[in-house]
Amino acid sequence: MILKRFFDPKAFIKLKEEFTFLINSIKANKDELSITLGNNHIALYFHGISFVKIEFSIFGEYEVMIPKSLFPDSLRDNKQFNFRESASNYFAELNVPLLQELLNESGLEQFKEKIKPSSLPETILFPHKLIQANKNRNDFIILDRFVTDGDLKGKRMDMIAVSKNNDMYSLTILQSCLSTEGGTESASAGKLQNFMQNVKRHVEDYKINFKENYKQRYELGLYDSSFPNTIDINNKILGILLFPTNITPSKSLSTNYPDLKILSLSSNFKI
Numbered sequence: 031m032i033l034k035r036f037f038d039p040k041a042f043i044k045l046k047e048e049f050t051f052l053i054n055s056i057k058a059n060k061d062e063l064s065i066t067l068g069n070n071h072i073a074l075y076f077h078g079i080s081f082v083k084i085e086f087s088i089f090g091e092y093e094v095m096i097p098k099s100l101f102p103d104s105l106r107d108n109k110q111f112n113f114r115e116s117a118s119n120y121f122a123e124l125n126v127p128l129l130q131e132l133l134n135e136s137g138l139e140q141f142k143e144k145i146k147p148s149s150l151p152e153t154i155l156f157p158h159k160l161i162q163a164n165k166n167r168n169d170f171i172i173l174d175r176f177v178t179d180g181d182l183k184g185k186r187m188d189m190i191a192v193s194k195n196n197d198m199y200s201l202t203i204l205q206s207c208l209s210t211e212g213g214t215e216s217a218s219a220g221k222l223q224n225f226m227q228n229v230k231r232h233v234e235d236y237k238i239n240f241k242e243n244y245k246q247r248y249e250l251g252l253y254d255s256s257f258p259n260t261i262d263i264n265n266k267i268l269g270i271l272l273f274p275t276n277i278t279p280s281k282s283l284s285t286n287y288p289d290l291k292i293l294s295l296s297s298n299f300k301i
Contacts, residue, residue, distance in 0.1 A: 032232040033179035034069040036242040041070045041086045046250065048126045052133055053250050061162060063138070065252070066174055067243055074133075077147045078158030082133070091123040094132070102140035105132075156206050156274060157188055163299035168257045169194040170301055172204070173243055179232065187225050192240060192261060193268060200266040201229060201236055207273050215280055219271055219287045226269045226289065237263040270301070 037045060049072075056063045056074075064075045074082045081100045085093040096105075096113070101120050105111055111128060113120040124132065131137060147155070161172050172191040178184060188206050192199035203225050207218040229236050245260050247253065271287075273279050273294045283292050293301065 031238070032181060032235045033177070033239055035174055035177070035239045036067055036246055037070050037086065040088045042246055042249075044086060044088060045072070049129075051130050053252070055133065055135070055138065057251065059138075060165070062142070064161065067246055075158075076138075076142055076145050077150060078154040078161075079145050079150065081141045081145065084129070091125050092129060094122050094124050094129070096120045100141060100144045102137075102144065104140060152208055152274075153206075156208060156272075157204075159299045160189070160204070160206075160272070160295075160301070164301055166254075168253075170202075171199075171244065171253075171257075171261075173240055173247070179228070179235075181228055181232070182225075185221075185225075190240065192244065192263060195264065195266065198262045198264045200264055200268050201233075201240065202268040202270060203229065204270050204272060207271055207279070208277070210277055210280065215283055216286070219283055219290060222269045222271055222290060223287060226267050229267050233265055233267065237265075272301075 036042075052074075053065075056065055062076055066073045066075070070086045072084050072086075073080045074084075079100070081096065083095040085095075087093075097119055098115075101113075105113055105120075111122050111124065111132070113122040157175055161175075164170055164172060170191060170193050172189055174190045175188065176186045177190050178186045187203050189204040191202040191204060193202045203222060205218055205222040205225070207215055209215075241261060241263050248257060248259050268291065269289065270291045270293055271279070271283070273292075275295055275297050277294070279292050279294055283290070295301070
């Protein structure tokens with residue numbers, strides 16, 4: 031499989047049983063906090079910045095990774111957590127009680143103090159605003175961000191969503207373009223087109239991944255009852271190139287890239 035963005039069954043049972051406290055925190059702070067599911071790991075985001083990654087094991091403790099720049103000062107000499115330092119991150123193996131302490135209300139506040147939304151670059155804020163503005167829609171569901179696979183060699187799609195088409199959904203790749211200078215438009219459009227072609231080559235893998243990814247997110251309670259409990263995904267691949275409200279895309283983009291939807295967002299960030 032070219033990518034894996036969901037949990038194995040046994041690991042997912044542990045996630046549901048042992049991380050109810052975290053899911054409840056995310057739902058209570060859904061304007062700021064969000065979660066993505068990976069290959070038996072989760073990443074937590076605050077205003078679009080990933081501040082904790084937790085690798086799951088069906089045996090014992092969990093490996094926790096925190097970027098150095100976001101590491102709370104109170105943890106540096108805390109022998110209870112015993113974090114180890116690497117070049118760019120801190121690591122520790124923690125059991126559930128320690129994870130609850132790390133990520134309880136006061137623990138989350140320590141991370142929030144490290145992340146000031148007013149100082150974040152637009153490349154981070156733009157996707158976050160987009161996700162927040164469209165989070166209650168069941169016809170257009172943003173599932174994941176910064177997605178790569180074995181063929182992309184580290185290149186990452188800004189976001190992957192599913193768009194409702196009759197009774198099925200279509201995989202939809204979202205790419206942001208925050209400038210029209212220096213050929214940025216064409217470069218962003220070409221990148222999106224290449225991403226679409228790559229997903230088409232591996233469409234069955236992507237369909238399996240994001241059908242299961244959605245199902246697990248639903249079972250965690252991240253969607254309300256207006257959302258379906260499972261989705262069927264067709265073979266159609268869509269691409270949307272997104273511009274902020276203060277930038278007008280060139281008219282030639284639609285001519286040069288007819289397979290893409292070129293969208294200049296309004297101030298409410300609705301797609």
